[in-house]
Amino acid sequence: MLLDAATLSRIAGLKLRARAVVEGVLSGQHKSPHQGQSVEFAEHKEYAPGDELRHLDWKAFGKFDKYYVKRFEHETNLRAVMVVDTSGSMGFGTTGLSKLDVARVMAATLSHLLVRQQDAAGVALVAAGRFAEVPPRSAATHLQVVLGALETATAQGPTDLASAADTLAEKLPRRSLVCVFSDFFDEKQDALKRVLALRSRKHDVALFHLLDPAELLFPFEDPTLFVSMEDARQVEVNPREIRESYLEEFGRFLANTKDACRAADCDYELVRTDEPIDQALLRFLARRGGRL
Amino acid sequence: MTFGQPWFLAGTLAALIPLLVHLFDRRRPRQVPFAALDFVLRSQKRTASRLRLKRLLLYLLRTLLLLAVPLALSRPSFSTSDLASSRRGLAATAVVLDTSLSLRWSDGTRLFDVAKDEAKTALRELSQEEPATVVVCTRAPVAAAPLGFERTRLLAALDDAAPGFEAIDLNQCLELAARSLDDSPLPNRRLVLVSALAQGSLRLEAPPPLGAGQKGEKLKPEVVVRDVARGKKELPNRALIDVRAEAAPQLGPRAWQFTFTVRNFAATAARDVELRLEVDGEVVQKGFVDVSADGTTQKTLSWRFAKGGVATVTGRLETDALTDDDALSVVLSVPRELTALVVNGSPSPQKYKDEAFFTEAALSATGSPVRAVLRDADAAWHEKLSDYDVVLLLNVEAPPPEMARALETFVLEGGGLFISVGDRVDPEAWNASMGRVLPRKLRVVKTAVEPNAPDAATRAARLTQAALNHPVMLPFTGRAREGLLSTRFYRYALFEGDAQGVETEVLGTMDDGAPVFLASRRGKGRLFVFASTVDRDWSDLPIRTSFLPLMQRVAGWLTGTLDEREEVRAKVGSTVSLTPENGQSPAWARAASGAEVALTTQPGGAVTGGPMPEPGPWVVVDAKGAVLERLGFAVAIDPGASNLSRHSLDALGEWLGEESVRTAGSGGGESSTPLWTWLITIAVLAFFFEGMLLRK
Structure with missing residues (x-):
């Protein structure tokens, strides 16, 4: 079940409002x-x-x-697309939930919230060479379609957010809210730039940066063979020897991502997979509600 | 380079462990699918060169650590390897090994062990063409073997050598060693002195050793000094150098106090040094002393023995680098309880007028070893005298003849008899009855002044002399003597001269020369006669502070407990002389370590043995192995031997002549620092840096 009753009850009084000006076919808020x-x-x-x-x-x-x-x-009314990264790296999880699990629940919850407030919600499952889309609709029955698409999402293959961003730019003719759920581990240097470029097309862009605590803290001790989850690469290292350098690199990556979002006037939400999902959503919704 | 413990060198193989771990460690790492692999790869690339350097350093440090520790344990030392080809070429060599007490000094490694290693090294470094011998320098030094080329016996002699407990005469040993080289056809002579260079064992004011050439000419040998103390300025040492054991009646019966003298032979003061008192091996008292640098202090500890008999008392200082002189024993005889029959010749219902009141009180006072049994004269004559150690006749009428005989027998067989006079004593009757017992016959009673006369205090007779060296009188020194001499005597008995064959000691005389205290020995027993009364009729002695110790000492002397056992103390290296009792046949003296010394009976009956090889308490056993407890004695280290002050190498060079003295081995000038300390330092540093690298 992607929709958790407790989570839904906690966000029941909130509304997802577009932070930027959006275009819809219906009159709304x-x-x-x-x-x-x-x-x-x-x-x-x-x-x-x-x-x-x-x-x-x-x-x-x-x-x-x-x-x-x-x-x-x-x-x-608001048109929103939940862009969920389904690359192999999203399948990583040490807390019982993978990043993809968290992304699906968050996307489903936001979709539920949007449909409930008469807005249109759609979903796009993206990875390298894959782009599965459920176009935004505001009908109550459409939520089941969105949820069904999220249910079938599996993590595999390399990440290709850049291509997904280009495709979305073409497919979204009107101003929309684009929520991207990803770890942003993309080899392409300009992937993030191209995702954020959606903002220049007048779309409201919100990035949910999903990370596992093991990626943030690198808690490994003994010599370990790290295997890539997206390709055949692997490397044997003594984690204790590189921990300092890893944390430095990763910290820089987080800071760069956050700075890029701020520069592009996009929302950025760091979501740890070990924190309650509703907390990240509440932070996001409250911030947007406060600004409107 | 030489190794003190070469078998530890096998441990250096451990240095291969890091290499073997590197080569053969095939542990499979845990496989973990990880999303942020790019960051891992980037981090690894960034740190690769630093990690390679770190691993290399870790490998080197671990190898160094595992190499340095076993090397240090093998106690390596650099030694000059050119002894064989000394500056004069081949030389006949005599190695002199010091075995004095100073070689027992240890700062973790006993100097004697170092000395043996040094002596062996000196022998091994000789070339095969050089004849050699060894002189183990003991009290009676001899060359281990004639000068020769065979080394096995010399090495065995070094192995058999043991350090002694006294200073030795190194001058004599060097002289002996120099003479042992006289037969050598080689023109060069060499003495290798392996010593701690203690001043007590080597006198630089004596002439240096000289040998003789084949034509009788004097030859000055080259002297190589191997300083086993490695150039130390001093060998600090504390020692117990004396103990004085004294009875302490003020602390109770059988209480003794032991005054130990502690000497600090070091340039720094010693504070809070623990001194323990052990009785028969059990610690009973502890104290602490401070001793100034190169100073002496005394500490008194006391102990009350539960029973009389022979006891071994040992003072033991907190141990230092030389432990052997930190203990000092004394074997003493604790007086047993005495039973005294007090015969009251003039009983009175009024206590202070009773003849025996003051005497009984004195003998029964706290701390007195005497148990007094009071009887009047009639009852006393029915007592069995052999049940008592001492009989006191206080103003008693002359005993009946059979009682006089019994008293004579009692004294002859070892009993003690005290007699005081008074108005019941009729000189003629006493002379008739006890003439055979009395040391001097009674003559008349002299009245100096009537006790009730108004000027009695000033006209009373007084003591003018007292034999203060007699055991009875020993406590009366200083103010106590004044107190005794100021005793007033109103009446006292006068005596005739000594009976034939009887020697009487006069322990106190009046101003008119009349004796007051007479002490005498008859057979195995003793007599003590007091020329006045022991109540206040004729004298005020009973109410003076002198009375109590005087009566207790008299009782002790009469029964022989004051000098019951002559305390025998001997020094290491000296001969001990013992006086056995009748029927005893001491054959051996045995130390706690098991060392034995044969005892020889001398014509006068005394038994001697020695020289005593080691300090501590010794027991004496007869031929059957039975321990003769009362003959036990203690042997102490001569305090002079505990002074480990050293000669400087400069002083030695001056004494031996600059051109003939050389230093070698661990005592050789700059090489005085042993190699193993450096290795330990390296190991510690390697361990420290390894830890630092691991933490980074």
Whole structure:
């Protein structure tokens, strides 16, 4: 079961709001780039030729003896795509849950939240040479389709987030919320850059960086043969001898990822697989709720 | 290079362990699928060169550690290997091995073990063309074998050598060694002195050793000094050099106090040094002493013995580098309990007028070894005298003839008899009855002044002389003597001269020359006569502080307990002389270590044996092996031998002549630091750095 009743109950009072302006086909609670089609008053604007006369504020004319036009904000529904990295490295886990397990639960929970608030949720399972997509829909029955797709996801093959980002850029014609669940262990140097490039296409991008405590702390002691989970590489090392260097390298990787997200104005959430899933979601939802 | 414990060299094979582990360690590492492999690879690449260097250093340090430890345990030392080809060419060589007490000094390794190794090394370094001999320098040194080329007997003699407990005469040994080379056809002579160079064993004021050539000319041998103390400035040592054992009646019956003298032969003061008192091997008291640098101090410990008899008391200092002089024993005889028959010649219902009141009180005081039994004269004559050690006749009328005979027999067979006079003593009757017993016959009673006269205090007779060297009088020194001499005598008996064949000691005389205290021996027994009363009728002695110790000492002397056993103490190397009792036939003296010395009976009946080879308590046994307890004695190390002050090599060079003395082996100037200490230092450093590398 991807949906955990306890987790759902904890986030029940929250709503996922788009942090950026998104486009939808339905009216909803998120800002739309189109104005004038809503009943939500936004501001006054001095009349200029060409403005709709029906929006003239006569009361303001009476007070200031000038013509002002009322402007309204349009609210629309949200389209969100849960991009789940299904490369081999996502299958790693030392706490009983693999990173993919955590990603699936988080994606499913967010999808449930979106559908419940009348927004459209879809999912894309990506890895090198694979791109399985369930397009965003807001129908309640669509949630089962999303969950079904997540259920079938398995971790295998190399990571290729760059190609996935390119494909998404093509397939998402309108402004959408893109939630990426990945460890971002991608050999391609520009993979993260291309994921974040979605932001430049006016998409709202949120990165969930999923990491196992063993990757963060490198707690190995005895000489160990480390085997790659995405290809045939392997290396024998004495962990105690390289721990310091590893932690230094990994720390730099985390800092770079976080800095890149901040620079691209994207949300970044580091998720440890040994922490309760709802905590990471609550942090994310609260932050977004606080900004809106 | 030589090795003191060469079998430890096998341990150096352990140095191969790191290499073997590296070559044959085929442990399969645990296989772990890991997502962040890129980071592992990057880290490994970054640290590879540093890790290679670290592993190499670890390998080297571990190998060094495993090599240094067994090498250090094998006690390597550099020694000059050119003895054989000394600067004068081939030489006849005599190795002189010091066995004095100084060689027992140990700072982990006993100097004598070092000395034996040095002597063997000196022999091994000789070439086959050089004749050699060995002189093991003991009290009576002899060459181990005639000068020759065969080394086996010489090495065996070195193996058999053992260190002694006294200073020895190294000058004599060097002289003997130099003479043993006289027969050599080689023109060069060499003496190898293996010694700790203690000043007590080598006198530099004596002439240096000289040999004689084949034509009788004097030859000065080359002297090679192997200093086993490795150039140390001093061999610090503490020693117990004396013990004085004294009865301490103030502490109770059979209480003794032992005053130990501790000497510090070191340039630094010793603080809180523990001194233990052992009685028959059991620690009964402890104390602590501070001894200044090169100083002496005394410490008194006391002990109350549960019973009389012979006891071995040992003082034992906290051990130092020379343990043998840290203990000093004394074998003493603790007085047994005495039974005294006090015959009261003038009983009175009023205690202070009773003749025996003061005497009984004195004998029964705390700490007194005497158990007094009080009888009046009539009852006393029915007592069996052999049940008593001493009989005190206090102002008793002349005993009946049969009793006089019994008293005479009692004294002749070893009993003690005390007689004090008084108004019941009729001189004529006493002379008639006890004339054979009394040391001097009674003459008359002299009255110096009537006791009740108003000026009695000033006109009373007083003692003018006291034989303070007599065992009875020994406590009366200083103020105690003044107290005794100020005793007032109102009346006292006068005596005739000594009876024929009887020697009487006068222990105190009046200002008119009349004797007051008379001591005499008859047969095996003793007599003591007091010329006045032991109550206050004729004298005020009973109420003086002198009275109590005087009466107790008299009782002790009469029964022989004051000088019951002559304490025998001998020094190591000296002869011991014992006085056996009748019927005893001592044959051997035996030490706790099992060492035995035969005893020889001398014409006067005394038994002698020696020289005594080792310190400590010794027991004496007869031919049947029965222990003669009362003849036990203690042997001590001569305090002079405990002084381990050393000659400097410069002083030795001056004595022997600069051109003939050389130093070699562990005592050779700059090479005085042993190699093993460096190896241990290297091992410790290797261990430390290995740990540092592992932690990094």
